[in-house]
Amino acid sequence: xxxxxxxxxxxxxxxxxxxxxxxxxxxxxxxxxxxxxxxxxxxxxxxxxxxxxxxxxxxxxxxxxxxxxxxxxxxxxxxxxxxxxxxxxxxxxxxxxxxxxxxxxxxxxxxxxxxxxxxxxxxxxxxxxxxxxxxxxxxxxxxxxxxxxxxxxxxxxxxxxxxxxxxxxxxxxxxxxxxxxxxxxxxxxxxxxxxxxxxxxxxxx
Amino acid sequence: xxxxxxxxxxxxxxxxxxxxxxxxxxxxxxxxxxxxxxxxxxxxxxxxxxxxxxxxxxxxxxxxxxxxxxxxxxxxxxxxxxxxxxxxxxxxxxxxxxxxxxxxxxxxxxxxxxxxxxxxxxxxxxxxxxxxxxxxxxxxxxxxxxxxxxxxxxxxxxxxxxxxxxxxxxxxxxxxxxxxxxxxxxxxxxxxxxxxxxxxxxxxxxxxxxxxxxxxxxxxxxxxxxxxxxxxxxxxxxxxxxxxxxxxxxxxxxxxxxxxxxxxxxxxxxxxxxxxxxxxxxxxxxxxxxxxxxxxxxxxxxxxxxxxxxxxxxxxxxxxxxxxxxxxxxxxxxxxxxxxxxxxxxxxxxxxxxxxxxxxxxxxxxxxxxxxxxxxxxxxxxxxxxxxxxxxxxxxxxxxxxxxxxxxxx
Numbered sequence: 001x002x003x004x005x006x007x008x009x010x011x012x013x014x015x016x017x018x019x020x021x022x023x024x025x026x027x028x029x030x031x032x033x034x035x036x037x038x039x040x041x042x043x044x045x046x047x048x049x050x051x052x053x054x055x056x057x058x059x060x061x062x063x064x065x066x067x068x069x070x071x072x073x074x075x076x077x078x079x080x081x082x083x084x085x086x087x088x089x090x091x092x093x094x095x096x097x098x099x100x101x102x103x104x105x106x107x108x109x110x111x112x113x114x115x116x117x118x119x120x121x122x123x124x125x126x127x128x129x130x131x132x133x134x135x136x137x138x139x140x141x142x143x144x145x146x147x148x149x150x151x152x153x154x155x156x157x158x159x160x161x162x163x164x165x166x167x168x169x170x171x172x173x174x175x176x177x178x179x180x181x182x183x184x185x186x187x188x189x190x191x192x193x194x195x196x197x198x199x200x201x202x203x204x205x
Numbered sequence: 206x207x208x209x210x211x212x213x214x215x216x217x218x219x220x221x222x223x224x225x226x227x228x229x230x231x232x233x234x235x236x237x238x239x240x241x242x243x244x245x246x247x248x249x250x251x252x253x254x255x256x257x258x259x260x261x262x263x264x265x266x267x268x269x270x271x272x273x274x275x276x277x278x279x280x281x282x283x284x285x286x287x288x289x290x291x292x293x294x295x296x297x298x299x300x301x302x303x304x305x306x307x308x309x310x311x312x313x314x315x316x317x318x319x320x321x322x323x324x325x326x327x328x329x330x331x332x333x334x335x336x337x338x339x340x341x342x343x344x345x346x347x348x349x350x351x352x353x354x355x356x357x358x359x360x361x362x363x364x365x366x367x368x369x370x371x372x373x374x375x376x377x378x379x380x381x382x383x384x385x386x387x388x389x390x391x392x393x394x395x396x397x398x399x400x401x402x403x404x405x406x407x408x409x410x411x412x413x414x415x416x417x418x419x420x421x422x423x424x425x426x427x428x429x430x431x432x433x434x435x436x437x438x439x440x441x442x443x444x445x446x447x448x449x450x451x452x453x454x455x456x457x458x459x460x461x462x463x464x465x466x467x468x469x470x471x472x473x474x475x476x477x478x479x480x481x482x483x484x485x486x487x488x489x490x491x492x493x494x495x496x497x498x499x500x501x502x503x504x505x506x507x508x509x510x511x512x513x514x515x516x517x518x519x520x521x522x523x524x525x526x527x528x529x530x531x532x533x534x535x536x537x538x539x540x541x542x543x544x545x546x547x548x549x550x551x552x553x554x555x556x557x558x559x560x561x562x563x564x565x566x567x568x569x570x571x572x573x574x575x576x577x578x579x580x581x582x583x584x585x586x587x588x589x590x591x592x593x594x595x596x597x598x599x600x601x602x603x604x605x606x607x608x609x610x611x612x613x614x615x
Binding site: 049051058131133149 | 558581
């Protein structure tokens with residue numbers, strides 16, 4: 001059972017842990033330096049042995065703590081989830097210790113998080129891009145990355161040399177996309193159609 | 206001239222050949238466009254003769270950036286994108302996504318809506334497993350079972366079409382309910398279908414379960430231990446085939462699964478054959494669930510009435526009533542308003558646990574939506590599982606894992 005006693009015994013002697021909330025599942029905030037120790041303890045002593053997910057949140061460019069890594073663990077005994085937030089201290093070069101030595105499942109999840117957010121996982125055995133190609137220059141899930149994408153060279157240099165082709169942003173004219181939520185209503189209404197270019201007529205530079 | 210025949214054991218020749226070839230390994234690339242890989246998975250392998258010494262999966266050939274797209278559209282607008290995750294069971298994805306948002310928004314659903322959702326989830330499971338079993342037989346060299354399973358799957362798709370208007374990309378759920386009520390007489394057709402389905406499953410079993418060739422190709426191949434399966438985050442039938450009793454429908458019931466009686470089949474060895482057996486039995490259990498749902502289908506509304514700011518009003522009211530018109534306008538322009546917070550929800554999908562991690566900062570669009578795809582996690586064990594097997598086992602192992610690249614790459 002994940003009750004008050006469980007939380008108290010988990011927190012005792014661990015100053016690096018704080019409880020954020022317990023709405024859908026117990027949510028802890030952990031200092032990056034103690035993440036591996038916490039995960040080992042949760043796996044070996046508290047039966048949270050199934051790491052279901054590792055991901056990150058980008059809180060935006062002007063946030064004090066820009067990136068937090070979020071881990072979700074599941075216990076087959078408690079039949080419940082546990083969430084761990086780890087805030088990256090450095091906004092420009094975020095680093096978090098890898099838990100792939102504790103949970104092999106973290107290997108691919110951390111590669112994906114690195115691929116999408118550019119968060120480095122120290123001591124990761126094989127930290128390289130997983131969904132995008134190796135030479136891709138951007139981190140697509142960062143908030144400043146535009147939805148349409150950015151012009152980049154083709155992954156196959158020999159092909160682009162002959163054809164002159166590159167990877168172009170997706171044309172999304174008239175798409176059902178709306179701007180990000182929050183703020184005044186005029187800002188949350190659907191974005192106006194960009195009529196400065198069409199698929200036949202080039203976008204003005 | 207006399208000839209002497211030296212007695213040589215077969216193993217000696219093999220060893221000689223192997224020592225001769227030592228260090229002379231071959232690199233082999235499979236995919237991304239190869240029938241074995243059921244989509245666009247690419248495997249970079251290193252072979253020593255016919256046995257595999259190294260295997261590195263390469264993903265991302267079907268990456269669409271679904272999570273980025275989700276941050277730029279309202280909650281209901283994202284429903285069609287969930288069809289395209291595990292496109293062999295779109296209804297189950299729709300339900301999982303809708304429940305996630307409803308959990309954060311705190312919407313209580315009427316009983317009828319929950320029963321409909323359980324019904325379509327189980328139909329999606331049958332459809333996915335029929336395909337999984339059929340192509341698995343085909344991967345092992347048996348064409349005929351595929352014909353039986355696809356005939357049945359076709360009937361299911363006709364039922365889906367009648368219910369949702371689409372055979373493949375169903376987009377049936379909305380935040381706070383489902384798009385429309387069940388059509389008249391539809392439940393009778395579903396009942397007729399599930400009454401006839403066991404016969405087809407029996408046919409497949411007759412063709413495969415005690416088939417010598419099939420057994421030789423699948424038994425003891427691709428064995429995953431319990432510990433490895435948990436360590437690599439494998440879920441769904443693949444995990445249960447290893448002997449781990451984890452079924453979220455039982456362990457963390459959602460959408461009223463606790464009301465229905467069914468068994469969770471569990472394997473013993475965790476090899477390719479066990480994964481096939483578990484899927485066969487899951488189809489039979491799904492049939493039982495569907496029969497119970499139909500027998501106890503409650504009346505009432507198929508959407509949550511109190512979710513005013515979330516569920517779009519009925520179309521005839523929009524045209525005639527001022528209040529509903531305003532509500533409709535707000536939902537179209539601003540999206541359903543979901544309070545700030547975070548939520549993680551996993552549903553037991555045919556391929557495994559499909560999880561959505563949703564972070565909202567208020568307003569009509571998600572701040573962050575992470576999709577935890579079961580196929581992604583299930584494939585991560587390949588690097589460890591495949592080495593040591595023969596090249597010809599690759600087809601069987603991949604077929605038995607029953608993955609979908611649409612959800613793996615997102």
